[in-house]
Amino acid sequence: MAAGNVLPRGGVGGSADGIESSVAAALAQASAALAAAGIAGPRAEARLLLAAIIAGGAAAVTGYPERRLSAAEAAAFAALVGRRAAREPLSHILGRREFWSLDFQVSAAVLDPRPDSETLVQAVLEALPDRTRPWRLLDLGTGSGCLLLSLLSELPRAHGLGIDASPEALSLAGANALALGLGPRADFRRLDWNEPGWTAGLIPPADIVIANPPYIPSGEIAALAPEVARFEPRAALDGGGDGLDAYRRLAPALAGLVAAGGFVAFEVGAGQAAAVAAILAASARCLSVPEVRADLAGIARCLLWRRPGEDRRD
Numbered sequence: 001m002a003a004g005n006v007l008p009r010g011g012v013g014g015s016a017d018g019i020e021s022s023v024a025a026a027l028a029q030a031s032a033a034l035a036a037a038g039i040a041g042p043r044a045e046a047r048l049l050l051a052a053i054i055a056g057g058a059a060a061v062t063g064y065p066e067r068r069l070s071a072a073e074a075a076a077f078a079a080l081v082g083r084r085a086a087r088e089p090l091s092h093i094l095g096r097r098e099f100w101s102l103d104f105q106v107s108a109a110v111l112d113p114r115p116d117s118e119t120l121v122q123a124v125l126e127a128l129p130d131r132t133r134p135w136r137l138l139d140l141g142t143g144s145g146c147l148l149l150s151l152l153s154e155l156p157r158a159h160g161l162g163i164d165a166s167p168e169a170l171s172l173a174g175a176n177a178l179a180l181g182l183g184p185r186a187d188f189r190r191l192d193w194n195e196p197g198w199t200a201g202l203i204p205p206a207d208i209v210i211a212n213p214p215y216i217p218s219g220e221i222a223a224l225a226p227e228v229a230r231f232e233p234r235a236a237l238d239g240g241g242d243g244l245d246a247y248r249r250l251a252p253a254l255a256g257l258v259a260a261g262g263f264v265a266f267e268v269g270a271g272q273a274a275a276v277a278a279i280l281a282a283s284a285r286c287l288s289v290p291e292v293r294a295d296l297a298g299i300a301r302c303l304l305w306r307r308p309g310e311d312r313r314d
């Protein structure tokens, strides 16, 4: 639905008679517009959008409901509400997303970090015998860098390499590393796992290889929420006909990517765990039978394989 169809006459925060609205009235109008557009938490989102444009931010929104919006504030708020009513993701509009209690810059170039993906971060941390060793991490399809950087934030001597086919994603991941103070321990490189010989530059093998590859079956993408189907990068979603193309492509490379004593952690889509386990069993024979970690909804979300051998004793 176009924004013009859901915004009240005079716009959000403005009014048809030229008298500017209060914060409270603007919020009420915006909430109604967002609810009409099918947004699940319209009031909370309206507050976040208003906080993004008025001086004083969230404190001003909650503390001064009677404050009048200036014409410029009302216009800016109306523009943001219009974008959200058109189902652009809130994170894209605000340019930020919290993940693992860290603040990540996001954009239309990267997957919006999902709470479910924290399952993988947790699984890796639980699998490590000691968080203080200088672990070497490799993140395949790093996007915003949320998985790699969350792990580096918990592993004070670890270094990580994130790869992605998207230059825009890599630039955002690099910016996130710097903003989080992790720049000296994080490298990012453009590599496309569909290109022949793509692993040639990835030496030495990593202790921990992680990936949240695209895993939505191509034919299911159009039916996803508009925020996902229309606004998230196709390359971050599309896993081919059955959703498993990236796992098939990555599996044969793992033997050369993971060090003895190390492990591999992959996120999987709902219902994919057994199929992904079978793909890795067939291709990466050096790895153990996977351990399965469920997300908060009880869905098998992360598979973790160990590569037998001495882990490093640094």
Ligand SMILES: C[S@@+](CC[C@H](N)C(=O)[O-])C[C@H]1O[C@@H](n2cnc3c(N)ncnc32)[C@H](O)[C@@H]1O
Pocket (backbone or CB within 6 Å): 110, 111, 112, 113, 114, 117, 140, 141, 142, 143, 144, 145, 146, 147, 163, 164, 165, 166, 169, 191, 192, 193, 194, 211, 212, 213, 214, 215, 235, 236, 237
């Ligand atoms: C599902 S997103 C995951 C992003 C991030 N790791 C996360 O968990 O939020 C998958 C990522 O894989 C990248 N990707 C897709 N195909 C790729 C390929 N052939 N080679 C390298 N990266 C690829 C996408 O650009 C995207 O950033």
